[in-house]
Amino acid sequence: MTSSTADTTAYRPVVAVLGTGIMGSGMARSLLRAGLDVRAWNRTQSRAAPLAADGAVVTGTAEEAVRGADVVVTMLSDGPSVAAALAAASGGVHTGQVLLQSSTVGIDATADLAQRAADLGLVYLDVPVSGTKQPAEQGALTVFVAGPTAVRATVEPVLDAIGRRTVWVGEAPGAASRLKLVVNTWVITMVNNIAECLNLAEGLGIDPQSFLDVMKGGPLDSAYLQGKSAAVLSGDLTPSFTLSTALKDTRLILDAAQSAGVRLDLVAASADRFVRAEAAGHGGEDMIATYYAGRAPEQDDD
Structure with a gap:
């Protein structure tokens, strides 16, 4: 996890967190403690609202949350929920933006979401996490990653903030979810x-x-x-x-x-x-x- 004494010149991506339930809110707070700018969105906005007190920008729409962000993190209940969030955010995404799909959605939905991301011009990383509420809040999750290593430098500050350990499984989406x-x-x-x-x-x-x-x-x-x-x-x-x-x-x-x-x-x-x-x-x-x-x-x- 990023230390408070970290080099102030270090790269700090702007992160949009879509889904602020038990896990998503804990991950957002870990990102904020690491000094990253966080935009938070949840379908039920009242569940995202408490993050404003921690320094997050709570947005009314998914599109607003992702616009201009370097990295988008999805932490939602299932595949259809992630697909709906991506559709809602589609007007704000840009080509080359990195999507860390952290929801546990299964093998078939992972393939479907990877294709949806590609259609939007996003760089898709399959990034499920292991842990529950307390590790999410402490930045102590175990993070599994499958995706292109070319964006590793972009996502490492995010992965370091949310996880105690990151395991790179491969480049093909789905390996981490399996x-x-x-x-x-x-x-x-x-x-x-x-x-x-x-x-x-x-x-x-x-x-x-x-x-x-x-x-x-x-x-x-x-x-x-x-x-x-x-x-x-x-x-x-x-x-x-x-x-x-x-x-x-x-x-x-x-x-x-x-x-x-x-x-x-x-x-x-x-x-x-x-x-x-x-x-x-x-x-x-x-x-x-x-x-x-x-x-x-x-x-x-x-």
Whole structure:
């Protein structure tokens, strides 16, 4: 991440951030802390408005946000949302402008968006990120990049601001998104594994904290296990990554696996749990709310 003592003559691109939800707003704040000029737009403008207090220029339209920017970052919910944002911004883009497409949209949508960007004269980089709310706010994401290395100098200040680690996967769009789906497979099966362990502990009359204490400090322990479990036990399911978004990503993984001829039993089961938890009203909560999918209906307090 760029230090506050960085050379004031260093190249500082103007960045337009389209999409200021949990991840986009955190990334925008990391860009601002790095000393970059940020223009922020969100379809629901009230969600972008708080960024003005951090120094961002909050615009009323996507077209206004991208006009004159060196780099455009999209962080939206899915492929159709990114396509709609690009269409809305099309009047303000210029040939050679760099697009960092950071939304998790899957393989097919990545190809479609790359073509849309090319039609607009944009230089498209496939740039999904790994991490949730806190890493986004801290500039500590892991960033996967697939795209032309010719624009590396242009985008490095942006990548350094939002990420602790950048992994260049290749030049062809889609390579980074494929790696992101593999990473998300680990996350999705892990969060459901944690939820099921808590469900089973409670079902057997064991204090879930006893399970966590046994695991703590051992080779199978992790900050992820302890943190997600603490969220369930405290009842604080403020989303770092919503359950509904996790379900969307799970479906993208299953689509990719089917196309590749791979069977993912654990991911399919995870999708079933997410569907049940979402149907019970937990879609807007943190994805560890998959815990509620394993409780008997009379146990669910909601």
